[in-house]
Amino acid sequence: MISIEGLSKYYTSKKNQIAAVDDLTLNIKEGEIFGVIGYSGAGKSTFLRLLNRLEEPSKGRIVIDQQEITALNSKRLRLARQEIGMVFQHFNLLWSRTVKDNIAFPLEIAGFSKAERDERVHELIELVGLSDREHAYPSQLSGGQKQRVGIARALANNPNVLLCDEATSALDPETTNAILDLLVNINEKLGLTIILITHEMHVIRKICNRVAVMENGKVVEQGDVLDVFLHPKQRVTKRFVEQVMGVDDEDDGVSHLIHTYDHGKILRLHFIGETTNQALISQVAKKFAIDINILQGKITQTQRGAYGTLFVQIEGENEEVNKAVTFISDETSVEVEVIRDAN
Amino acid sequence: MLTDLLSNLDINELVEATYETFYMTLMSLIGTVIFGILLGLLLYLTSREGIWKNKFLNMITAIIVNVFRAIPFIILILLLFPFTDFLIGTIRGPNAALPALIIGSAPFYARLVEIALKEVDKGVIEAAKAMGAKTRTIIFRVLLPESMPALVSGITVTAIALIGYTAMAGVIGAGGLGDYAYFFGFQRRDVDIVFVCTVIIVIIVFIFQFIGDFISNKLDKR
Ligand SMILES: Nc1ncnc2c1ncn2[C@@H]1O[C@H](COP(=O)(O)OP(=O)(O)OP(=O)(O)O)[C@@H](O)[C@H]1O
Ligand SMILES: [Mg+2]
Numbered sequence: 001m002i003s004i005e006g007l008s009k010y011y012t013s014k015k016n017q018i019a020a021v022d023d024l025t026l027n028i029k030e031g032e033i034f035g036v037i038g039y040s041g042a043g044k045s046t047f048l049r050l051l052n053r054l055e056e057p058s059k060g061r062i063v064i065d066q067q068e069i070t071a072l073n074s075k076r077l078r079l080a081r082q083e084i085g086m087v088f089q090h091f092n093l094l095w096s097r098t099v100k101d102n103i104a105f106p107l108e109i110a111g112f113s114k115a116e117r118d119e120r121v122h123e124l125i126e127l128v129g130l131s132d133r134e135h136a137y138p139s140q141l142s143g144g145q146k147q148r149v150g151i152a153r154a155l156a157n158n159p160n161v162l163l164c165d166e167a168t169s170a171l172d173p174e175t176t177n178a179i180l181d182l183l184v185n186i187n188e189k190l191g192l193t194i195i196l197i198t199h200e201m202h203v204i205r206k207i208c209n210r211v212a213v214m215e216n217g218k219v220v221e222q223g224d225v226l227d228v229f230l231h232p233k234q235r236v237t238k239r240f241v242e243q244v245m246g247v248d249d250e251d252d253g254v255s256h257l258i259h260t261y262d263h264g265k266i267l268r269l270h271f272i273g274e275t276t277n278q279a280l281i282s283q284v285a286k287k288f289a290i291d292i293n294i295l296q297g298k299i300t301q302t303q304r305g306a307y308g309t310l311f312v313q314i315e316g317e318n319e320e321v322n323k324a325v326t327f328i329s330d331e332t333s334v335e336v337e338v339i340r341d342a343n
Numbered sequence: 344m345l346t347d348l349l350s351n352l353d354i355n356e357l358v359e360a361t362y363e364t365f366y367m368t369l370m371s372l373i374g375t376v377i378f379g380i381l382l383g384l385l386l387y388l389t390s391r392e393g394i395w396k397n398k399f400l401n402m403i404t405a406i407i408v409n410v411f412r413a414i415p416f417i418i419l420i421l422l423l424f425p426f427t428d429f430l431i432g433t434i435r436g437p438n439a440a441l442p443a444l445i446i447g448s449a450p451f452y453a454r455l456v457e458i459a460l461k462e463v464d465k466g467v468i469e470a471a472k473a474m475g476a477k478t479r480t481i482i483f484r485v486l487l488p489e490s491m492p493a494l495v496s497g498i499t500v501t502a503i504a505l506i507g508y509t510a511m512a513g514v515i516g517a518g519g520l521g522d523y524a525y526f527f528g529f530q531r532r533d534v535d536i537v538f539v540c541t542v543i544i545v546i547i548v549f550i551f552q553f554i555g556d557f558i559s560n561k562l563d564k565r
Binding site: 052054077078080082088090093095108109110137153 | 477562
């Protein structure tokens with residue numbers, strides 16, 4: 001769907017040359033939500049702006065939907081841009097236009113008639129949930145509402161691709177979640193491909209299928225979100241995972257647990273998505289004559305299911321306890337590790 | 344007593360002079376706004392961050408603007424006599440004042456336009472580009488509407504400067520309140536005429552300021 005080969009962008013100042021994006025190669029599949037995460041200055045925005053050539057690439061090739069973006073002349077590029085929606089951190093709405101007219105703007109550019117524009121704008125306002133605000137000016141809207149306008153505007157010309165640069169970074173956590181839900185909703189309903197840039201791992205966790213981690217203009221790690229969460233390889237990636245999962249201070253915690261809970265079996269349960277394990281604890285408690293005591297842990301939800309670890313204490317007859325452990329490790333996707341055997 | 348004081352005043356002449364002042368101000372304002380916006384756009388678009396980035400063109404425009412802004416208005420009128428004569432066929436009367444008024448104030452307004460355009464959010468321009476907008480669309484649908492309140496307050500400031508210029512032009516025979524005050528008031532020692540003309544000019548300035556502020560506020564939805 002989108003293939004990027006050897007994409008580079010150099011900025012030259014008097015003294016030196018910096019590679020904001022450095023020989024970047026990526027493939028993005030149709031219909032997926034692809035996240036790009038990195039710290040400030042990693043080159044994320046530059047990368048995104050290269051995709052619709054708001055920034056001219058120094059080197060490399062970009063193909064979107066079989067169309068080689070890097071080979072287009074300026075007229076064809078303008079037409080191609082109409083098929084690529086873009087959502088901005090600071091919304092970038094025209095303050096002089098109402099919600100309705102802001103959303104109609106890309107349609108004006110594409111040359112639709114007034115009647116066609118009105119109809120399409122109506123649909124879009126409905127889609128993003130702004131039905132009663134269509135005659136308001138941007139200054140009369142909250143941040144979340146502004147971003148809804150921004151998203152509606154980006155979708156106006158039925159693009160196949162949506163580029164989002166820190167679309168939620170100016171919003172509070174609750175509004176962020178609402179906007180992310182809207183993006184997932186759009187992705188499912190319209191089947192468009194979304195490339196989403198962020199420096200917040202929980203955004204990736206919540207809505208992305210795949211993720212690329214950027215550092216110094218390069219992609220240093222990429223893969224399924226769950227895999228990256230489970231097995232972060234690079235130091236940056238580990239730090240991003242810690243953003244969501246907290247710092248890995250388990251080792252301390254474990255010895256503390258062993259001391260505090262001096263009887264029964266202590267297990268570490270590792271949830272790694274795929275199957276739904278919500279009912280695991282109650283299921284085990286019902287099936288076997290044991291007591292389960294939850295000690296500590298952290299579980300988070302990704303697009304592919306739960307991910308995280310949980311420490312539990314199991315008490316009961318030895319035989320029953322062993323049966324329960326076998327059940328969890330054999331019948332569910334949860335990995336079990338015995339921290340301390342019953343004594 | 345009041346009629347006594349204003350005994351030298353011919354009401355018909357005063358109305359005529361006021362009309363001429365309005366006429367000169369409005370006609371030259373129209374010309375100034377057109378040329379000022381064109382020059383201002385040229386300054387903005389050819390600047391370092393502009394869409395038509397062009398060092399040479401930018402420099403030429405800036406030089407023209409600065410030179411004409413530097414020439415004192417009264418001298419500009421004199422310098423433009425041959426040009427005015429050629430264009431209008433006379434160097435007297437309200438119409439003859441227009442070329443000098445426009446050439447004198449368009450560069451000033453151009454700078455105000457440039458400042459107004461620079462205030463337009465870069466992100467909004469970028470958003471328009473990302474939608475596939477042509478430069479023409481960006482100019483007419485983004486740059487001008489988004490800077491409209493500042494453009495209008497610029498027009499107000501320029502209009503008020505123009506009222507002052509028309510009075511100066513009056514001294515070399517352009518007509519209007521300046522002309523009337525100078526030839527009928529000052530030179531004949533009829534101070535009352537000078538006084539009344541001054542009051543009317545002040546009122547005209549107030550009217551322009553009021554209308555300008557009103558429109559500018561109405562347009563501003565920020
Ligand atoms: N127009 C420019 N001229 C020179 N250098 C630039 C320009 N734009 C970006 N850079 C440099 O390129 C690098 C990457 O910038 P970019 O804005 O892509 O980072 P980012 O990952 O989006 O950061 P942030 O999270 O802060 O938005 C930075 O070092 C920046 O200074
Ligand atoms: Mg950025």
